[in-house]
Amino acid sequence: MLIQFRKLTTSDQPLQFHQTVDVSNAVKDRKDILAVQPLDVDLTATASVSGTVDVRGRLQGELEMNCSRCLKPISEHVHIPFHEVFQPVEDPESIQDENDDTTYVQGESVDLTPYVEEAFLLHLPLAPVCKADCKGLCPNCGKDLNEGTCDCDTEVIDPRLAGLKDFFK
Structure with missing residues (x-):
């Protein structure tokens, strides 16, 4: 051209x-x-x-x-x-x-x-x-979250308070 x-x-x-x-x-x-x-x-x-x-x-x-x-x-x-x-x-x-x-x-x-x-x-x-609503992959196990949920623990703990996690157990 x-x-x-x-x-x-x-x-x-x-x-x-x-x-x-x-x-x-x-x-x-x-x-x-x-x-x-x-x-x-x-x-x-x-x-x-x-x-x-x-x-x-x-x-x-x-x-x-x-x-x-x-x-x-x-x-x-x-x-x-x-x-x-x-x-x-x-x-x-x-x-x-x-x-x-x-x-x-x-x-x-x-x-x-x-x-x-x-x-x-x-x-x-x-x-x-x-x-538009693609959920992506699980960052822990890699499962496609559009096909269903995974069994990974998604609880996020502040690293400064991680020592208190087991305090009430």
């Missing part, structure tokens, strides 16, 4: 991208993601009078993750909004405005694939759950 700035600015029409992008390399080191399907990418790149290129659209995909509480596999469909503004410059290091949302690019073209991968990674759920 390559945007050529000169070609886009001379064209009257915006540039459309309707592709699939394989993001499996971006998540290969993540142990919580079991499988990921290629993302469906629908983007529109529009050149402005000020020389910037505005890229907007959406990303969609399916991924299989582990529930962060009970570790069961869950399938999740993600809808990700995408928006980036690119500005071609001679020297991107000379730009001082760090609060600007514009991405300064050196050269005549920019590949959108790393930006698509970044948007995907930023929109992944931090703690995916299979259901």
